Amino acid sequence: MIRETNDWLTFKHQFLQIIQLSDGTEGQNRLVYSPNWIAAQSELIGFGQQIGLTSMVDTYGNVYLDLPGKDDQVIAAGSHMDTVVNGGKYDGLYGVLGGLQAIRTLKKQLGTPQHTLRLISFSEEEGSRFNATFTGSKFYALHESAGSLEDGTGWTFDDARQQAVTRLQSLKNVLIKHPSLPKSFTELHIEQGPRLINNHAQIGLVAGIVGQRRWLITIQGESNHAGTTPMNNRHDALQTTVTMISKLAEFAQQIGDGLTFTVGQLNVIPNAANVIPGKTQFTIDARHADNQVLDQFEQAINKTSDQLEDGQITVTTEQYVKDEPATFDATLLSQNEQIVQRLGLTSQVMVSGAGHDSYVMNQVSPTTMIFVPSEGGISHAPNEYTCSADLKAGIEVLMASLQAQAY
Amino acid sequence: MIRETNDWLTFKHQFLQIIQLSDGTEGQNRLVYSPNWIAAQSELIGFGQQIGLTSMVDTYGNVYLDLPGKDDQVIAAGSHMDTVVNGGKYDGLYGVLGGLQAIRTLKKQLGTPQHTLRLISFSEEEGSRFNATFTGSKFYALHESAGSLEDGTGWTFDDARQQAVTRLQSLKNVLIKHPSLPKSFTELHIEQGPRLINNHAQIGLVAGIVGQRRWLITIQGESNHAGTTPMNNRHDALQTTVTMISKLAEFAQQIGDGLTFTVGQLNVIPNAANVIPGKTQFTIDARHADNQVLDQFEQAINKTSDQLEDGQITVTTEQYVKDEPATFDATLLSQNEQIVQRLGLTSQVMVSGAGHDSYVMNQVSPTTMIFVPSEGGISHAPNEYTCSADLKAGIEVLMASLQAQAY
Numbered sequence: 171m172i173r174e175t176n177d178w179l180t181f182k183h184q185f186l187q188i189i190q191l192s193d194g195t196e197g198q199n200r201l202v203y204s205p206n207w208i209a210a211q212s213e214l215i216g217f218g219q220q221i222g223l224t225s226m227v228d229t230y231g232n233v234y235l236d237l238p239g240k241d242d243q244v245i246a247a248g249s250h251m252d253t254v255v256n257g258g259k260y261d262g263l264y265g266v267l268g269g270l271q272a273i274r275t276l277k278k279q280l281g282t283p284q285h286t287l288r289l290i291s292f293s294e295e296e297g298s299r300f301n302a303t304f305t306g307s308k309f310y311a312l313h314e315s316a317g318s319l320e321d322g323t324g325w326t327f328d329d330a331r332q333q334a335v336t337r338l339q340s341l342k343n344v345l346i347k348h349p350s351l352p353k354s355f356t357e358l359h360i361e362q363g364p365r366l367i368n369n370h371a372q373i374g375l376v377a378g379i380v381g382q383r384r385w386l387i388t389i390q391g392e393s394n395h396a397g398t399t400p401m402n403n404r405h406d407a408l409q410t411t412v413t414m415i416s417k418l419a420e421f422a423q424q425i426g427d428g429l430t431f432t433v434g435q436l437n438v439i440p441n442a443a444n445v446i447p448g449k450t451q452f453t454i455d456a457r458h459a460d461n462q463v464l465d466q467f468e469q470a471i472n473k474t475s476d477q478l479e480d481g482q483i484t485v486t487t488e489q490y491v492k493d494e495p496a497t498f499d500a501t502l503l504s505q506n507e508q509i510v511q512r513l514g515l516t517s518q519v520m521v522s523g524a525g526h527d528s529y530v531m532n533q534v535s536p537t538t539m540i541f542v543p544s545e546g547g548i549s550h551a552p553n554e555y556t557c558s559a560d561l562k563a564g565i566e567v568l569m570a571s572l573q574a575q576a577y
Numbered sequence: 578m579i580r581e582t583n584d585w586l587t588f589k590h591q592f593l594q595i596i597q598l599s600d601g602t603e604g605q606n607r608l609v610y611s612p613n614w615i616a617a618q619s620e621l622i623g624f625g626q627q628i629g630l631t632s633m634v635d636t637y638g639n640v641y642l643d644l645p646g647k648d649d650q651v652i653a654a655g656s657h658m659d660t661v662v663n664g665g666k667y668d669g670l671y672g673v674l675g676g677l678q679a680i681r682t683l684k685k686q687l688g689t690p691q692h693t694l695r696l697i698s699f700s701e702e703e704g705s706r707f708n709a710t711f712t713g714s715k716f717y718a719l720h721e722s723a724g725s726l727e728d729g730t731g732w733t734f735d736d737a738r739q740q741a742v743t744r745l746q747s748l749k750n751v752l753i754k755h756p757s758l759p760k761s762f763t764e765l766h767i768e769q770g771p772r773l774i775n776n777h778a779q780i781g782l783v784a785g786i787v788g789q790r791r792w793l794i795t796i797q798g799e800s801n802h803a804g805t806t807p808m809n810n811r812h813d814a815l816q817t818t819v820t821m822i823s824k825l826a827e828f829a830q831q832i833g834d835g836l837t838f839t840v841g842q843l844n845v846i847p848n849a850a851n852v853i854p855g856k857t858q859f860t861i862d863a864r865h866a867d868n869q870v871l872d873q874f875e876q877a878i879n880k881t882s883d884q885l886e887d888g889q890i891t892v893t894t895e896q897y898v899k900d901e902p903a904t905f906d907a908t909l910l911s912q913n914e915q916i917v918q919r920l921g922l923t924s925q926v927m928v929s930g931a932g933h934d935s936y937v938m939n940q941v942s943p944t945t946m947i948f949v950p951s952e953g954g955i956s957h958a959p960n961e962y963t964c965s966a967d968l969k970a971g972i973e974v975l976m977a978s979l980q981a982q983a984y
Contacts, residue, residue: 446839
């Protein structure tokens with residue numbers, strides 16, 4: 171149905187209108203509550219009103235576009251409108267406009283649904299302007315407020331939010347409302363990794379989101395002269411760091427499939443060519459769908475750090491992130507598997523390695539996600555790209571799922 | 578002889594006068610051509626003139642204090658007057674004032690020597706103000722000029738030099754002169770490592786200075802999402818770095834005694850907890866008395882970097898320091914060994930792991946060094962400390978050596 175030329179052209183046209191708001195910068199820039207973001211949410215409200223959807227905005231700037239059904243149960247789809255700094259065109263926006271497209275086509279072809287169909291465009295997911303993520307979905311689903319935050323330019327979260335949301339709420343025919351929770355939530359999104367593209371699968375059926383833990387490791391040794399300190403007299407914090415990372419990499423390899431282990435940040439002190447490092451600080455990021463595997467890895471970190479302490483070297487581990495794994499709704503997943511089969515698309519069931527609004531929505535409503543491939547697995551970068559055929563396929567799956575649920 | 582109370586008190590008094598110039602700062606601060614440095618070289622000229630030495634200053638601010646002999650051959654001793662930022666009390670200054678003390682005592686007890694005795698206080702050795710080391714001894718010995726340099730505050734080397742040297746050369750009875758090279762040079766210095774203190778040896782007889790090579794290694798991989806990029810799809814520059822450092826540490830351990838291997842500086846790009854590092858840059862510092870061992874280590878670096886390249890990861894090695902090892906004069910060394918035995922001092926023959934003015938002097942004159950222990954092997958830090966007994970012993974050995982050579 172989406173193959174119909176007009177519907178696809180509308181999607182493409184709307185997509186272009188939003189991404190042109192970032193003209194003049196290398197990538198997409200719709201940081202939450204920024205002028206570009208206000209313009210994009212406003213355009214979206216216009217797109218919804220054009221096809222007769224009810225438009226609502228809550229006090230965090232989440233936009234809701236409802237196609238009222240015969241009853242007041244709600245089947246929702248959507249994603250987020252914000253981007254990272256110099257982000258890609260598809261992350262977030264694809265799920266918003268793809269969801270709108272699915273509802274538009276269903277309305278045109280099948281009329282009023284049994285349950286209300288709702289598109290949600292969450293205000294913020296990336297955490298790129300303020301030091302907080304998922305503030306949109308957390309406000310909608312959990313009534314959780316972001317707290318007192320400041321961006322780098324002196325704007326507080328609340329000032330930026332009020333200034334932006336006032337603008338949206340003053341648009342014609344916009345209701346100021348925090349609508350009730352949906353019966354289900356489906357998020358269409360590009361994969362932010364290379365598994366689909368490498369496996370030549372058109373659709374990723376997302377069974378959940380990995381649990382994620384992060385630690386800050388501090389190794390304290392003794393700084394000394396690189397030339398005059400004999401090797402057996404050193405307490406070299408960097409050499410101990412290398413040993414620790416090696417051991418953990420080996421352990422991660424033994425665990426194998428599904429565990430990611432990343433040391434992304436490492437600082438050496440004093441960081442001079444002719445001085446033995448006296449101190450290092452580095453981060454460990456570990457993710458897996460199974461909490462027990464993460465427990466195992468955590469034990470390995472603690473054991474390794476104990477082993478490396480020798481009276482002269484101290485190793486301190488501090489866990490600063492512990493996000494539980496999310497398991498998405500099994501019924502929706504199996505329904506989507508059947509849809510994909512029926513449509514003759516290639517697919518794979520997978521666990522997302524990154525967080526999404528669905529992580530939050532899953533805490534309050536049965537939730538599922540549909541991934542489409544991203545060339546080279548690239549995301550959060552200007553060269554993020556998904557071909558039209560894959561974009562269309564993803565919208566078709568979403569539409570069939572919404573149809574099965576709402577009609 | 579130095580045990581004589583008056584001579585030791587004079588040394589202590591002069592030492593205190595110079596280190597008090599840095600009062601109010603945590604450590605010693607006599608960066609070349611700074612007000613403290615000018616005051617210190619001026620005081621030294623005064624100390625020399627008080628006991629009738631001829632004082633000379635060249636255009637780099639090196640100070641020469643001569644006790645003229647019956648002929649014009651010169652037996653020289655000395656070290657440098659400058660310090661690092663917040664340095665210790667002994668590095669450099671001990672060799673200058675210890676040398677002066679030796680000459681003072683010899684003059685008092687034995688009168689005019691056969692050969693001229695010369696104390697040299699080099700202007701600069703540490704490279705702490707301008708990005709160049711040994712500029713004093715290189716100017717004296719090799720007529721090498723420092724080139725156009727700037728410190729962090731906008732002073733050029735030449736402006737700072739001229740302003741400071743003019744002050745010294747305008748002092749009463751100071752000759753403006755670049756004197757001829759000596760027949761021998763002896764430098765008294767604290768060990769900048771823990772070998773003497775750990776081995777309970779009072780004197781280090783320095784057979785040479787290690788060769789030193791430094792490389793800048795750049796590993797280029799691919800930056801990517803820490804959660805969504807499967808482990809077998811990563812080109813993690815930091816993990817490759819860890820592998821490379823591990824392999825080299827293993828190789829260094831096999832070579833064993835005498836080789837030092839230090840990765841002192843390591844920068845990770847982009848250095849964020851949730852991003853796989855796309856690039857690293859790090860330094861390798863390797864030192865050994867034998868060039869062949871350094872060649873072997875260099876081969877290991879090149880071999881390892883070749884092995885780690887896999888089409889997605891590139892490893893670039895750039896050598897930016899290659900200092901040849903220095904072998905000091907064998908005759909002076911064995912003479913000093915005999916002196917130490919005669920004086921009943923414990924000693925060990927050793928190779929210096931750090932550079933000294935003697936490295937430069939050795940290129941033009943037979944040269945030797947005498948080390949005394951430094952508590953904890955500490956240097957270049959405010960808590961650098963050598964006990965009085967060890968300071969005295971070092972001066973005694975120097976004095977006996979100068980006596981044997983000049984009288």
